[in-house]
Amino acid sequence: MTIAGDWGFGMCSDYTFLSSIFRRVGGAFYLFDGRKFHDNYVDLRDRLRRHWPDTELAYAMKANYMPPIGRLLVELGGWAEVVSAFEYRVARASLPGERIIFNGPIKSERDLRDALGAGSQLNLDSFREIQLLKRIAPEFGRIEVGLRVCFDFPDLVSRFGFEVEGGELEEALAALDSIPGLEVTGLHCHATRRSLGVADPVERVERLCRLAGRLLPRYPIRTINIGGGLLGDMPDSLRDQFAHAVPSLAEYADAIGRAFSRCSPTTSMRLMVEPGTSMVANCMSLVAPVVETRRRRGAWQALLDTSINSLNPTRSSTRPSLKVVSSSPSEAGRRAREYRLVGNTCMENDILCEGVTGPLEAGDFVIFENRGAYSLNYTPPFIVPCPAVVDDQGRLLKRADSPETILASYLSPAHVGSEEDHHEYHVD
Numbered sequence: 001m002t003i004a005g006d007w008g009f010g011m012c013s014d015y016t017f018l019s020s021i022f023r024r025v026g027g028a029f030y031l032f033d034g035r036k037f038h039d040n041y042v043d044l045r046d047r048l049r050r051h052w053p054d055t056e057l058a059y060a061m062k063a064n065y066m067p068p069i070g071r072l073l074v075e076l077g078g079w080a081e082v083v084s085a086f087e088y089r090v091a092r093a094s095l096p097g098e099r100i101i102f103n104g105p106i107k108s109e110r111d112l113r114d115a116l117g118a119g120s121q122l123n124l125d126s127f128r129e130i131q132l133l134k135r136i137a138p139e140f141g142r143i144e145v146g147l148r149v150c151f152d153f154p155d156l157v158s159r160f161g162f163e164v165e166g167g168e169l170e171e172a173l174a175a176l177d178s179i180p181g182l183e184v185t186g187l188h189c190h191a192t193r194r195s196l197g198v199a200d201p202v203e204r205v206e207r208l209c210r211l212a213g214r215l216l217p218r219y220p221i222r223t224i225n226i227g228g229g230l231l232g233d234m235p236d237s238l239r240d241q242f243a244h245a246v247p248s249l250a251e252y253a254d255a256i257g258r259a260f261s262r263c264s265p266t267t268s269m270r271l272m273v274e275p276g277t278s279m280v281a282n283c284m285s286l287v288a289p290v291v292e293t294r295r296r297r298g299a300w301q302a303l304l305d306t307s308i309n310s311l312n313p314t315r316s317s318t319r320p321s322l323k324v325v326s327s328s329p330s331e332a333g334r335r336a337r338e339y340r341l342v343g344n345t346c347m348e349n350d351i352l353c354e355g356v357t358g359p360l361e362a363g364d365f366v367i368f369e370n371r372g373a374y375s376l377n378y379t380p381p382f383i384v385p386c387p388a389v390v391d392d393q394g395r396l397l398k399r400a401d402s403p404e405t406i407l408a409s410y411l412s413p414a415h416v417g418s419e420e421d422h423h424e425y426h427v428d
């Protein structure tokens, strides 16, 4: 892999710009480009709407729940998808309850009550949740719920939702039938097999539509939700590593939209999609300074002030796409070498990237592209906590986590054991 010394990202690849941010935030940082999120969201939504006007995108907050993204969703009139009480509260800080979908395997009685009270769409995942709903149903006159289902895909056994072919779904429906005032109005499936390309969401469209058609005489299904799992726009150096073709957002939209138009059992059905990665991956880069270069058994390593936990917390095997912004205006006197890039933790396996060839020196910045999804909120506070986030104008969006922010949830000795700080854990 040969590193490029120059790249077309405007001011964000300017050394003076990067070093001024670096000095202000005191270390590595993420650069966020909100316009890209806006464009990704609008491109996918509006293209789907050309095929099926009643389409909404519920952005999967788990991919990156930064408040600036919540604000963008408000501007876009968008929706959010969440999978825990924590994420639900984060989403509610920006969005009205009616534009939040609550999925996830562990919802407490309180979570169900809060979500129903706020008009959010609940997708039930288990018999346990049905039992909880039974308990609280008398508090509500009418209740609408969706059901997460899973199909017998030959290459995937999903741990989520009610199995359709195994009979679980019918059992769940029978249990729900006994709750007065309850209506099943939605079906949801997020069991993804990305290597199938557009055939992956299309198969979910087809199977959910067929299922909805079967259930419609008994249940007023109004929403079909095909989950997420789409890949987004990415540099060629990432795209080329996939063993399968990577569809564009336009190709996904056309394939999903055509399939839905062909298969929807009614003309009044709402199509819901829950994209996470594809909306946010290309909106954020991680910028890390080179601290030193050093020989190691005849080879070279460059130490960067970031870690594998910020760069690749999910330990994806995809090699990162990176660019170098050099600290010196000319390459004169710099020697191109092959480097192993290593991180700032004490783990031997904190290796950011192997076999990077180019001139690299202390003071340079390495920019890792496409770091927006499952990076920021997946970074643990291990050795060096999560870095700052800055927008493409250099404005601070999030400070780097600090001893104060990380230790804030620990009690002082005076409070240990005190009742007012004792929150009981409820899963019911």
Ligand SMILES: Cc1ncc(COP(=O)(O)O)c(C=O)c1O
Residues within 6 Å of the ligand: 060, 062, 063, 081, 083, 103, 104, 190, 227, 228, 229, 230, 274, 275, 276, 277, 278
């Ligand atoms: C229920 C649900 N919806 C949507 C998503 C978003 O998936 P992706 O980021 O692959 O688009 C996820 C991710 O795990 C999910 O669990």
